[in-house]
Amino acid sequence: MRPTKGKLLGILAATFVGQMALQVGVIQDYWKKNYWSGQGFAESLSPDQTLLQLFGFREFLAGILWVRADSFFDEGNYDAVLPIIRLCTILDPKQIDIYATGMWHIAYNFTDEEQRSDRRYIPSALALGKEGSRQNPNTYELFFETGWIWYHKIDDDYHQSIKWFRQAQERVDMLPARRNLLANAYQRNNQVKEGLEHYWKLYAETAEQYEKQKDIYQLFQQKETLEQNLDTMIVRMVQRGWLAQERGEAGQRVYDTTEPFDVGFSARVIVDEPKVLRVQGTWNVLPVGTRIRIIVRDADNPNFTLAAMDWDGQNEVVLDPERDATFMQDQGFVKNRRFNKRIDMSKDPTMYPFARKSENYLVEFYYNPRSASLHVQDKFGWNGEGMTDKNFLRTDVRKEFEWIPGPKAGMFTEDWKLAERPTPPARIVYTALTLSRDQILRKGDWIDKTPMVQTSNFDASRFSVTTEDIIDVPTLRSSAPSPIAPGEVKKTGDNP
Amino acid sequence: MRPIMAIATTTVGEAIRRRVLLIILFIGVLLLSIIPSLSVLTARSEQSTMISTMYAVLRGTSALIAIILTIYMIPNEIERRTIYTILSKPVMRWQFLVGKFMGAVLALGLMIVLMSSVMVLLFYIFQQPSPERLLEVARQPFFYFLEMMLLAAVCIFFSTFTTPLVNFFLSIGIWGVGTVLSPLYSSIASNSGASPIMQSVAKFVTGAMPAFSNYDVKNPIINPGQVIENEQKYFIYIVLYAILYSAGLLVAGMVIFDKREV
Known part of the structure; x- marks a missing residue:
């Protein structure tokens, strides 16, 4: 039987339309969604x-x-x-x-x-x-x-790490030891209760598993670690007065954080050479371990904010940073109640271009007790309740946020909403000193003059030390007093 | 049906005897056997790299075989004048075309089965997978077979009116567009930022050109753990697509071949 041309063209048209309907209507999107690795x-x-x-x-x-x-x-x-x-x-x-x-x-x-x-x-x-x-x-x-x-x-911004760690927890392959970290992130975000609850949850799960498989040493180790973490955390919750505050009994007893300690912050910035800064400051906390965050940045860059930048600003990967932006972050390590740091930015012109047209740059000083080491936090509390500064304590530098999973949030869908948290704001010691571009580059009027900016309470006499500092350790002071460096004001009994 | 089957079986016999195809097959098997030793390049993703590279070799070799096997089928018959002997018998031109296509598909199937067996064997020797995993790995070659069936239909369609050399480049081009470029065109078609002309071109390409990429379903195999819903339904659709598209091409080929002076 010889098919007629008309029939053949009819079949051709039908198959063409049929395949097109299948491809465009169903297959194409399904394939892209499920099988394309470049999705x-x-x-x-x-x-x-x-x-x-x-x-x-x-x-x-x-x-x-x-x-x-x-x-x-x-x-x-x-x-x-x-x-x-x-x-x-x-x-x-x-x-x-x-x-x-x-x-x-x-x-x-x-x-x-x-x-x-x-x-x-x-x-x-x-x-x-x-x-x-x-x-x-x-x-x-x-x-x-x-x-x-x-x-x-x-x-910083610990609500962000909480969000990511929470998503990690939802995946079954997460290593047990890494699960603990969420509790720390909660604590750093001043969500102490959530931190404790997370430890309890992990402990209950691990204890249950351990009861079933006592021969697995890793489970025993994890259980012990969690027990210890819980112990330490509960002790801290009591000593730092957190529990009393939660129960409304804060004023009834004296806790480590009861009388806020004045850190007496002050700072000075000297431009020693072009792009070389000498940053000095005071911090009346004697135990070693305090680090003051120092940031030098463009004053007018819209991507920068107080002592930070818009870290979360990129959703698509762009590997080239903003070339003309300057953002330097370092730390002033406090010893003997002061910090003194030379910051040399002259050797890295691509990293510190100081190229923006704006005339001003900020030297910011930032101390967030939430990032402090534990022994300092024992006095200052999770949120700096035990810390104050009559000049530079700020509660408007960081807002309180948390990510709340929406109804569709799951392993494969992003549905998180950022909400402000109705809790006491973060107590942060913050100040910024302004330097002009000419001052930093030692140009124009500043070729022969040394630019210097400082806070009004800066006491230069505390920095007349010429020899290497010897660190005073408070616990030894009563029995064997350490030599006090010339110019240093000796204080006793006022340190945490 | 009998003439079609007779032409098909003869075509399979011819294909098996053709040295150039056997050489390509041999090279394909050789490349497959080298792949397990290259897996040292990646520590953690050793298995996924091994499988994906094996699939790439299998797909590439199969496509080359499909093209070389089919582009000569009709021109050779005309050049050697053997077509007169066939068409002088009670065989219609369309039966000849369909027989040739079926023969090519059968021969391709045999060669893909052979290469897949080597691939699965090597995978078993070097990775010691579970039987379920082995079955999963063995699934993709079936879809490559469907892809090659579609490619063979494209080649046979072109062979009704072009020379083998032109056909070779045309088929390679169409396959390239349907595999590598298909997702790209599809992205342009759905991208509201693209120019209207580009969008129209992209829509035409995605709808009218054969989408060979539909048969590349290896992603969940090389990256286990992905949740895919209604997969069986998708498989039915792509089988249907291959049949419809191949049938369409064969019909178009019949229309052209029927008018051709031989």
Whole structure:
């Protein structure tokens, strides 16, 4: 039987329409959603990058490139590693190690001559973490790593690390020891109750598992660790007066935090040489361990805010930081109730360009008791209740936030809302001194003059020390007094 | 039906005897056997790299075989004038075309089964997976077979009116667009920021050109743990798509071949 041409054309038209309906109506979107490994990239990649990640050998290529990146890393050629990281994640977005190592590399390894990291890269590291966790929602790792950058590297805005750690907890593969960290993040966000509850929850789970499998030593270890953490935390809750405050009995007894201690903060900045600052200040806390955060930044950069930048501002990975922005962060280590730090930014012009047209730069001083070491927190409390400063204590520097999971929030859907928390605001010691561009670069009127700015309460006589400081240890002072450096005001009984 | 089957079985025999195809097959098997030793490149994702690279070799080799096998089928018959002997018998031109296509698909199936067996065997030797995992890995080659069936239909369609050399580049191009570029076009088509002309072109490409990428369903296999809903339904759709598209191409080929002077 010979089919007629008309019949054939009819069949042809029917098959064409049929395949088109199937492809456009059903298959195309389903495939993109479930089988395309470049899912979520199309919007953020250029066509050439999209092409690359569509080729069949991409996982293999990513492997080879990653080995190459390793050799660049060993050679110290960090800049070369950066595009390879991006290329590898495009080629194979399921390689968790590349995301995790890439985030760490971007956030920590771009440093200046004095080992200060370039914080302008942090938003890129976080964006990489966001992308990695979107691409790999089945594992806890990139949620944890992103939370860790918030917790450890940014060391501020702890509600962000809580959000990421909570998402990590939802994944069954999370290592037991890493689950504990959420309790610490809660404490740093002044959510003490939630921190305690988290410890209890973990303890109950671990104890139950241990009862079933007593021969697993790791479970025993985890149970012991949690027991110890709970013990310490409960003792702290009592000693720091937190429990009494919760019960409305705060005024009935004296706790470690009852009488706020005045830290007596003051600061001075001297521009020794172009882009070289001498930063000095006082902090009347004798025990060693206090670090005052010092930030030098553009005064008018819209991405910068008080002692921070818009860390979470990038949603798509852009590995180039804002080249003309200056943001330096360092720490003034307090010993003998003062800090004295020379900050040399002259050797790294790409990191500290001081290139913006604005005439002013800020030198900010920031102390958040929530990031303080535990022995300091024992006096200052979780939120600085035991700390005050008659000149620079601020409660408006950081707002209180928390992320609340929405009804659709789950392993594969992002539905979190940022809400203000109706709790006492963070008590932060903060001030900023302003320097002009000419002053920092020692140009114009400042070629021959040494620019110096200071807080009105700065007492220069406390910095006339010429010899190396000897640290006074308070517990030894009664039996063997340490030599007091010339010019230092001896005080007793007023230290935490 | 009998003439179609007779042409199909003869085509399979011819394909097996063709040295160039056997050489490509041999190279494919050789490449597959090298892959396990390359897995040292990646520590944690060793298994996923191994599987994806094996799949890439399998897919590439199969496509090359599909193209080389089919582009010569009709031109060779015409050049050697053997087509006169066939068409002088009670065989219609459309039966000849369908027979050739079915023969090519059968031959492709045999070669893909052979390569997949080697792949699965190597995977078993080097990774010692569970039987479920082994079955999962063995699933993808079936979809590559469907993809190659579609590619063979494209080649046969072009072979009704072009020379083998032109057909080779045309088919490679169409396959490239349908595999590598298909998701890209689909993204442009749904991107509201793209220019209207680009969007129209992209929509035409995604709707009219054969979407070979539909058969690349390896993502959950190389990255286990992904939750995919209604997968069976999707598989039915893509089988239907392959049948419809191949049928359409064969019908178009019949229309052209029927008018052709041989």
